[in-house]
Amino acid sequence: MSNAYLCPNCKTNRTRFNLIAQVPQSVKLDPSTGSVVNQYENAEDLDPFHIPYNGAERLVQCAACGVIGEEASFIKRAQHNPR
Incomplete structure (x- = not known):
């Protein structure tokens, strides 16, 4: 994991996440x-x-608001809203 995340739901959390491995x-x-x-x-x-x-290998949960989604959506939100 070398990409910045930003929660696509609450749009404020950039630091606290739960990574969920799909097995x-x-x-x-x-x-x-x-x-x-x-x-x-x-x-x-x-x-x-x-x-x-054939789903995602990893899901991400925002540890602030609880939304769960694919890792790509968290990465894209961070790319479109840089600090």
């Missing part, structure tokens, strides 16, 4: 019990109807 876990559940039937290790192992996760 997806692909599973197949039993429809009646909800228990895990199969846990997929690789995207290549997924069955044809299981779309692999």
